[in-house]
Amino acid sequence: MPLKSGQSGINEKDRSHHQAVQAGQVKEALHEIGLKGITVTEAKGFGRQKGHTELYRGAEYVVDFLPKVKIEIVLEDDLVERAIEAITQAAHTGRIGDGKIFISSIEEVIRIRTGEKGAEAV
Numbered sequence: 001m002p003l004k005s006g007q008s009g010i011n012e013k014d015r016s017h018h019q020a021v022q023a024g025q026v027k028e029a030l031h032e033i034g035l036k037g038i039t040v041t042e043a044k045g046f047g048r049q050k051g052h053t054e055l056y057r058g059a060e061y062v063v064d065f066l067p068k069v070k071i072e073i074v075l076e077d078d079l080v081e082r083a084i085e086a087i088t089q090a091a092h093t094g095r096i097g098d099g100k101i102f103i104s105s106i107e108e109v110i111r112i113r114t115g116e117k118g119a120e121a122v
């Protein structure tokens with residue numbers, strides 16, 4: 001039987017608590033490698049399971065958004081590999097929905113208070 005919306009076996013309170021704990025662990029791990037700033041956003045999304053915790057072959061299922069935590073960090077290039085390791089270690093459970101790390105380049109950073117640019121401004 002296909003799972004209906006919300007039938008994930010994890011209630012919203014547990015999920016939200018778990019996400020807060022994981023976000024905290026990610027923040028702590030990043031702090032240790034010299035993080036300068038972080039943005040955490042409560043988001044909605046889905047990955048391969050389309051919002052269901054299990055995929056049933058042939059089942060008709062609807063796409064459903066799940067509450068997620070989106071973490072954005074801007075780092076100097078030489079910290080990226082260590083940041084990936086720290087995030088992976090802190091967030092990995094081995095279960096579906098562990099999340100993804102998307103890597104992209106930032107063209108410029110301007111620190112408004114001081115007018116600094118580039119690495120100095122990060």
Ligand SMILES: Nc1ncnc2c1ncn2[C@@H]1O[C@H](COP(=O)(O)OP(=O)(O)OP(=O)(O)O)[C@@H](O)[C@H]1O
Binds near residue numbers: 045097099
């Ligand atoms: N390709 C993507 N583009 C944008 N956002 C994505 C993408 N893949 C995942 N996400 C975001 O990351 C969240 C977690 O993704 P998730 O870990 O479930 O990915 P997955 O591909 O389904 O892998 P898994 O099978 O391990 O669950 C999604 O709910 C969504 O918000």
Ligand SMILES: [Mg+2]
Binds near residue numbers: 047048049050097098
């Ligand atoms: Mg998934």
